Structure formats: structure tokens, C-alpha cells
Amino acid sequence: MNVGSQHPGQFDEINQSKLELCIARVPVFVHDLSAAMRSPLPDGGRRSAASNTPAKLARSSSYSTDDHSTNSHRSSARSTAHSIANALFGCFTPPDPSKSSSNVFSDSSGASSSGSDRRRSIYGSSIDSTYSREHGSVIFTMEVINKATKNFSPALKIGQGGFGTVYKGQLADGTLVAVKRAKKHGDERILVTEYVPNGNLREHLDGIKGDRVDFAVRLEIATDVAHAVTYLHMYTDHPIIHRDIKSSNILLTENLRAKVTDFGFARLCADGESGATHISTQVKGTAGYLDPEYLITNQLTEKSDVYSFGVLLVELVTGRRPIEPKREQKERITAKWAMRKFSCGEAILTLDPRLVRSPANSFALEKILELAFNCLAPHRHNRPSMRKCAEILWEVRKDYREFSVFDAPPLPSKSPVSNYIREV
Incomplete structure (x- = not known):
């Protein structure tokens, strides 16, 4: 099964067909x-x-x-x-x-x-x-x-x-x-x-492994990861929170398909049937990817994975690490810098300089940063589910392919630009 081409309407069949490509x-x-x-x-x-x-x-x-x-x-x-x-x-x-x-x-x-x-x-x-x-x-x-x-x-x-x-x-x-x-x-x-021999995503973004990862491949990787985490959150017998979604935990196969790995911090989700809304637990994760609400309250939910995924999306399109200590102060936290540029209408300035500034890439960049913007909402209730993230990315991927073929933007969406536009 080619998970990257999975239609969002078929998500209810994932548990039967299985996500063999997306989780190590x-x-x-x-x-x-x-x-x-x-x-x-x-x-x-x-x-x-x-x-x-x-x-x-x-x-x-x-x-x-x-x-x-x-x-x-x-x-x-x-x-x-x-x-x-x-x-x-x-x-x-x-x-x-x-x-x-x-x-x-x-x-x-x-x-x-x-x-x-x-x-x-x-x-x-x-x-x-x-x-x-x-x-x-x-x-x-x-x-x-x-x-x-x-x-x-x-x-x-x-x-x-x-x-x-x-x-x-x-x-x-x-x-x-x-x-x-x-x-x-x-x-x-x-x-x-x-054994996945082709290294992790961070190594590819840094140029340590393989050739430059182009925009189309990065979009495929984002879609693969979204499907994998959706599977953990929704289609296991007891939903699982990964708790450490990051580029170094995304392994790439020889054909650059993504596999989520490293479940050292994974936790079972709260038992919704008992009325529990979160798990109170010690904070675990990686600096730069940590959900700030979880960091402050010690309350863990699936939306903490969503926040980390938002950071990963920014990392994919910018090529930068979540924390860049050698950059000037306003650019050291990559997600904040990118969201600020996106909110000011300067999203194109966040694009990895190694990528081509084509109309198709510019279109997909805007859409991905919009999704990242929502994933990075300060409060978990304002973040989309991982399933919604996967559906959005599937649509972006489909439009991106059409855009690339015909070199013309798709029809504008009837949905608002963002449901969670806020000051950054």
C-alpha cells in the first residue's frame, strides 16, 4: 500500500490495510x-x-x-x-x-x-x-x-x-x-x-546523507509522518502518544519514504471512557519540539504530538533546526521566526535557500506554514487532530502535483486562510 497516496476518505480503512510504510x-x-x-x-x-x-x-x-x-x-x-x-x-x-x-x-x-x-x-x-x-x-x-x-x-x-x-x-x-x-x-x-540504512531526516536536511531533498520529497515525508502518527492516535487498540516527534526520529528508506521510529518516551493516551482528558506525567521530549502547554502543566495529550509535528513541518520547509543558537536573537527559535514571517505575508523568505522558488513550491509553502501555524497554537484545544493534518497534507500534495504539471495555481479554496490566525 502506498500510504503517501492514501485518500483522506479512506482513513477508516487504515486499520485493515495497515500503514506498512510509515512506522518503522x-x-x-x-x-x-x-x-x-x-x-x-x-x-x-x-x-x-x-x-x-x-x-x-x-x-x-x-x-x-x-x-x-x-x-x-x-x-x-x-x-x-x-x-x-x-x-x-x-x-x-x-x-x-x-x-x-x-x-x-x-x-x-x-x-x-x-x-x-x-x-x-x-x-x-x-x-x-x-x-x-x-x-x-x-x-x-x-x-x-x-x-x-x-x-x-x-x-x-x-x-x-x-x-x-x-x-x-x-x-x-x-x-x-x-x-x-x-x-x-x-x-x-x-x-x-x-534496519533502515538511509539515515534520518535531519541528516538529509543537513546534506550529510544523500543528495538535496527537493520540495516534493519533503511534502511526501510530511504526509507519511502525519499518517503514521494518526495511526498511533486513532487506529491502535489503545491510542499511543509518541512524545518525541522530531527529524532525527524519522528514518528514510532508499526511496525516501519516511518511517517514524524511537518510542522511548511513548505513553498510552488517557482513558477517554473514564472521563480522563490528559495524563499527568513528568515532561519528556526534545528541546525545540516540546509542547509549551505540556511543559508548563505536565498534562500530556495527543495534541502534544501535534505541536511537535508543527515544528517538524517548519523544519522541513526551512531546512533549519528548531533551535539555531548561532543566528541573531529573533531567528534563534525557528518556529517563532517562521510564523512571524508567515503572519506578515513574507512566507517565501522562510523557504530553504537550497530549494527552488517556483510557483508550485511557493503555493505549497504557504499551505504547509498555515498548517504549522495551527499546530503550534499555544493551547491544545486550538490545534487540529493528526488525522486533520494528514487530510490537509493529502490535499496539498494533490494540488501541488497539479500545480507542478500545469504550472498554474489551483482554484482557491472556499475555506478561510486559517481558523486560528493569532498574533505571534
Whole structure:
């Protein structure tokens, strides 16, 4: 499925067709090495592979107003990790069983193969029988992981974060994977994910990876990310707040399609059925992307992701980082500078100087900055939903293509320029 061309009217079908392009697939796990994570579950002891998750997923604070309760923290961490892993696996669409070999697993009912004890890898090829599978996830032994990473060789280290180190690994069948090793308070947890070799969005905007990313590709990336976060907010069994949407967490495939990754700060959304409107929790995130309302009140909602997405939109069209300390004072906070220019009718001055100032680019720039303006509203109630963002970007993308082909602006929209115009 080409998510970039998804029509907004088809959003209700996303849960069935699955967003395989937009969220970094996480269908493979290693047994959790933490004794706490091996404790019985409230559901009578049933544990899926998704529950054996790494500290990277289980790190988020307790799903309650008290972040200092250890038992509540562990229970919530397991629940959060379970939901996130299931959501991510929901984005993994295996090959059509009718077209694949006989070694096929059911999509979500656990390990089931026919005619062989060999198992299918995340790319559909058969892999060594030392791997087992539960509830759609593949589980590896430490022996397999040590072999894949050459005992976590420093030469294979490809990343380092606050929650652990990431290594490049190669499975016995040749499949390349990313292996995250996280340690905290004596616990060690390991996560194996799809290896995306083309770097992250920030590296491409900086010119570190690949050639210059043109405007059309940036628009596609924005659309991909919007669809992915919409999926997290609306189409998982329990909605998820990513809490760290930023350019370095957007991985790009070789054909420059975007995948949202790094769920270290992810939290389950508030339980709307109980009347809860937010989660009270310690502030987590990245400077420059943080929702100021969340920063002040410690109240987390899906709209915090929307704010971060607004910052990302500005970053995409300007090419600048959210905070530019070496620039003059009025330009150091990129989002504020860009919104000020947009409000004064000088949006074109914010366009990345490496991009062409064509009529099509100017048109799309205005529309994207307008959406960013709404996403960056000071109060969450004035921000659009991620679904609305995805719908708007889909329309902008469609008009941009028509504009580029015919070199003429589309008919003006009947909607007002912005519903949330305010002083910046």
C-alpha cells in the first residue's frame, strides 16, 4: 500500500490495510532479560512476545498521576510496551500467503507453520529454527543476537541514545537488522527492528546523507509522518502518544519514504471512557519540539504530538533546526521566526535557500506554514487532530502535483486562510 497516496476518505480503512510504510516495523524481539518483566501478568500469566520488550519501550513513566509508584510504573510499562509493540506489528504486512512459500505464520495468532520447522523472517525469507514466534513477533535467543552483532562489536555500533546503544546485525539468512541494547537499574532488554540504512531526516536536511531533498520529497515525508502518527492516535487498540516527534526520529528508506521510529518516551493516551482528558506525567521530549502547554502543566495529550509535528513541518520547509543558537536573537527559535514571517505575508523568505522558488513550491509553502501555524497554537484545544493534518497534507500534495504539471495555481479554496490566525 502506498500510504503517501492514501485518500483522506479512506482513513477508516487504515486499520485493515495497515500503514506498512510509515512506522518503522518492530516485529522481532529478544526475550527480556529483566526479572521484573518476566513477572506474571494480570491476565492470568499469558505473555505475548510483545510483552518481552526492551527498556526503550518500557521506560515511559507510570500510566497514572503518580510517577513515583514502582509497582504502577512496572504494570503500566508492560501495558504500554505491549500496546506499542502490537501497534507497530500492525504496520508489518507479510507477503500474500497465496503467493509465498509454505513456511507461513498467521498474522496475529502466534506461531503456525506448515510442513517445516523453519520460520519466516521479517522480510518473508526462511530463517533458522532457533527463532520462535508469539502473537506476530519473532523471538530470538541471545546466542543468535550475539552472533548477528559479533558479540556487540563496537565496529557495528550505529547509534547511541539515552536509552541504550544500537548495533547493526545480520541474521543467518542475510537479513540486516538494528539491535538496540538497553540497560537500566541492572535490567537489560534488547529489541531487534528493521534496519533502515538511509539515515534520518535531519541528516538529509543537513546534506550529510544523500543528495538535496527537493520540495516534493519533503511534502511526501510530511504526509507519511502525519499518517503514521494518526495511526498511533486513532487506529491502535489503545491510542499511543509518541512524545518525541522530531527529524532525527524519522528514518528514510532508499526511496525516501519516511518511517517514524524511537518510542522511548511513548505513553498510552488517557482513558477517554473514564472521563480522563490528559495524563499527568513528568515532561519528556526534545528541546525545540516540546509542547509549551505540556511543559508548563505536565498534562500530556495527543495534541502534544501535534505541536511537535508543527515544528517538524517548519523544519522541513526551512531546512533549519528548531533551535539555531548561532543566528541573531529573533531567528534563534525557528518556529517563532517562521510564523512571524508567515503572519506578515513574507512566507517565501522562510523557504530553504537550497530549494527552488517556483510557483508550485511557493503555493505549497504557504499551505504547509498555515498548517504549522495551527499546530503550534499555544493551547491544545486550538490545534487540529493528526488525522486533520494528514487530510490537509493529502490535499496539498494533490494540488501541488497539479500545480507542478500545469504550472498554474489551483482554484482557491472556499475555506478561510486559517481558523486560528493569532498574533505571534
